[in-house]
Structures are given as structure tokens and as C-alpha cells.
Amino acid sequence: MARRKDSPQKAAMREMMRNYLKNNDISIKDSIDVNSIMRDMMSVLLEGALDEELDEELGYSKYDYQNKETDNSRNEHSSKTMHTSYGDMDVAIPRNRNGDYEPQLIKKYQNTVTQDMEEKILSMYAKGMTTGDIESHMRELYDIDISDSTISRITDKILPIVKEWQERPLEEVYAVVFMDAIHYHVRSEGRIVKRAVYIALGIDMNGKKDVLGMYVGENESAKFWLSIMNGLKNRGVEDILIACVDGLNGFPQAIEAVYPKTEIQQCIIHQIRNSTK
The missing domain is CATH 3.30.420 (Nucleotidyltransferase; domain 5)
Incomplete structure (x- = not known):
């Protein structure tokens, strides 16, 4: 069966990936290699999206000083380790000079890329698993180390909701x-x-x-x-x-x-x- 014709976006991505593998002399032999590449791609995509988010916040793009209408500006980056299904990766989080910029794509206290991770933890907690059980389960299933205190902080989020329901x-x-x-x-x-x-x-x-x-x-x-x-x-x-x-x-x-x-x-x-x- 012939492969369906790529969309322009997918064709461009395919060509970019082909050049990336060729120019860096990378060969994919197993799933570990795939995870490594996916982790690098995800990091680049997130950092690019975060930079664009800061552009929107400041009202001008990098080096576009003609359209700058604020005394606020970029102030380098801070490194943050994110847990993903492909393994841990470091992401460069942009900062602004005033120090009041809070990224929306990756929240201040967020340390996982998987947005439904907290829902998974709450689901396990609701089924009667202890924080220790959840910690072990997350380590075995996702290769992510989450402390008892972090799990408790997540599960504690449902307490105000439960209290509000009980007192309605x-x-x-x-x-x-x-x-x-x-x-x-x-x-x-x-x-x-x-x-x-x-x-x-x-x-x-x-x-x-x-x-x-x-x-x-x-x-x-x-x-x-x-x-x-x-x-x-x-x-x-x-x-x-x-x-x-x-x-x-x-x-x-x-x-x-x-x-x-x-x-x-x-x-x-x-x-x-x-x-x-």
C-alpha cells in the first residue's frame, strides 16, 4: 500500500528530520535511540514556544527594537528539568528583566510535560493506593521519581473540592x-x-x-x-x-x-x- 501524500507541514518536518540525522551522523537502532531523539525534539519545540510566548508578553520579538514600547526586556534563561515519557530533559525557560513573567505553557511549579499526570495520580489515590504505592507505580510505569510530599500536595488539591461538595x-x-x-x-x-x-x-x-x-x-x-x-x-x-x-x-x-x-x-x-x- 502506497504511503499517503504528506501535508506541506509534515513534508517539511520529514526533510528536517532527514537532514538532522544525516548531518549529525545519527542512526536509529532501537527504541532508546527513538526516545533520545524525541526528547531532543520536544525540548526544541518547547523552548521555541516559550520564546514566542515571551515575545507576546513583551510586545516585540527578539532584536526588533524598533517596535519596543516597554522598558521591560529579556533576561537570559533559567534551566528546568522536565519529566517526560521519553525521559528527563532540560528546558531553557526565558526570563524578563522585571522578573514578573510566568510562562503559561510550562507553569511555575510544573515539572512534567504530561498534562494528565496529576489526573493519573488522583485516579490512583481515589482507588485506595497509598502515596508510597503511587510513588512506586509512577517509578515503574513512567520512570519518574515523585516524592510522597509531592503526591500529597497533588492529592490535597481535591480536599477543598470535596469539602465544598460536602457542605453544599x-x-x-x-x-x-x-x-x-x-x-x-x-x-x-x-x-x-x-x-x-x-x-x-x-x-x-x-x-x-x-x-x-x-x-x-x-x-x-x-x-x-x-x-x-x-x-x-x-x-x-x-x-x-x-x-x-x-x-x-x-x-x-x-x-x-x-x-x-x-x-x-x-x-x-x-x-x-x-x-x-
Whole structure:
């Protein structure tokens, strides 16, 4: 099958690469050679884009002093090591004389070229991996050394989002609220321990379902559920028509203490389970 005709841009790049390999007497024998070349190309592309970004910031290109309308100017470069899927590479970051230029292509504290790296870390963290597990995984998969403190800094970014979600205002009335706890074994301080995840799922008066909250405790208790009820009250829930719960001792009393008019309905699954004991 014949190769498709190159676009002008791709043809120019192909010719540039051919000349680069020929003039520098470079031969590609394996994937390590490919990685090395890709790393060099990426470095050149990033540095060129960063220089153009500073041109835009200053309002004139290098040596174009006729169009210079500012007392600010370029002030050499600083070196920064970036982690990439092709290995580590040094990138020359341009600086300005006033010292207030912050590149947008490579952020101030960014040290990886892969933009979705933090998302990968957050995903692993959400799946229950410890910072040590993530550090080892990143080293094995990407050959990148990321310290526990860096991983913690990344994962801590989700804490304000979680807190905002947990404290968001709710509807005044819910037709039904299902409340139950799921028990998990998790790793904590090097030990496997059991934790209870409390979940409140509400159906509003328009029939729309919404997770009202998720909370983690050492074990399921009516006292903890009482604190959750008070939390829902503080977030704007004035009444619950039906509360669907399991057979936990003291659970109905905890609900009635906050929502005395709520009808308590024991979950049919728990009723069947209890009847077979």
C-alpha cells in the first residue's frame, strides 16, 4: 500500500528530520535511540514556544527594537528539568528583566510535560493506593521519581473540592432518603483496618436522585447517623417524607430526633435478610 501524500507541514518536518540525522551522523537502532531523539525534539519545540510566548508578553520579538514600547526586556534563561515519557530533559525557560513573567505553557511549579499526570495520580489515590504505592507505580510505569510530599500536595488539591461538595446547600424537602453504610477494608498507617462509609441518597420532590453526602467512620453507629442528620438539617433540609434504613439499633430514634414527622421504612432487603436469621 502506497504511503499517503504528506501535508506541506509534515513534508517539511520529514526533510528536517532527514537532514538532522544525516548531518549529525545519527542512526536509529532501537527504541532508546527513538526516545533520545524525541526528547531532543520536544525540548526544541518547547523552548521555541516559550520564546514566542515571551515575545507576546513583551510586545516585540527578539532584536526588533524598533517596535519596543516597554522598558521591560529579556533576561537570559533559567534551566528546568522536565519529566517526560521519553525521559528527563532540560528546558531553557526565558526570563524578563522585571522578573514578573510566568510562562503559561510550562507553569511555575510544573515539572512534567504530561498534562494528565496529576489526573493519573488522583485516579490512583481515589482507588485506595497509598502515596508510597503511587510513588512506586509512577517509578515503574513512567520512570519518574515523585516524592510522597509531592503526591500529597497533588492529592490535597481535591480536599477543598470535596469539602465544598460536602457542605453544599440541599433541597428543603426530600420525598425519600436512603441511608446505609458500606464496610471496607482499607490500609491505614501500614495496617489493614475496617472502615464504614455512610451514604445518604435522596430523591427530591421532582423525582431526581442525588447523593446528599458520604462520610467515613470507624464503624456504623446510630450516634454517627445522628450527626449526619444534624448536618443535613444545617444544609437546608427541613423535612424528609420517608427514610429508608436498615435495622441498626437506635437508627429510627436518631432520625426522629431531627425529623420527628419522617416515616421510617426498613429496607426490604434487610427485612428479608433478618427474617431468614
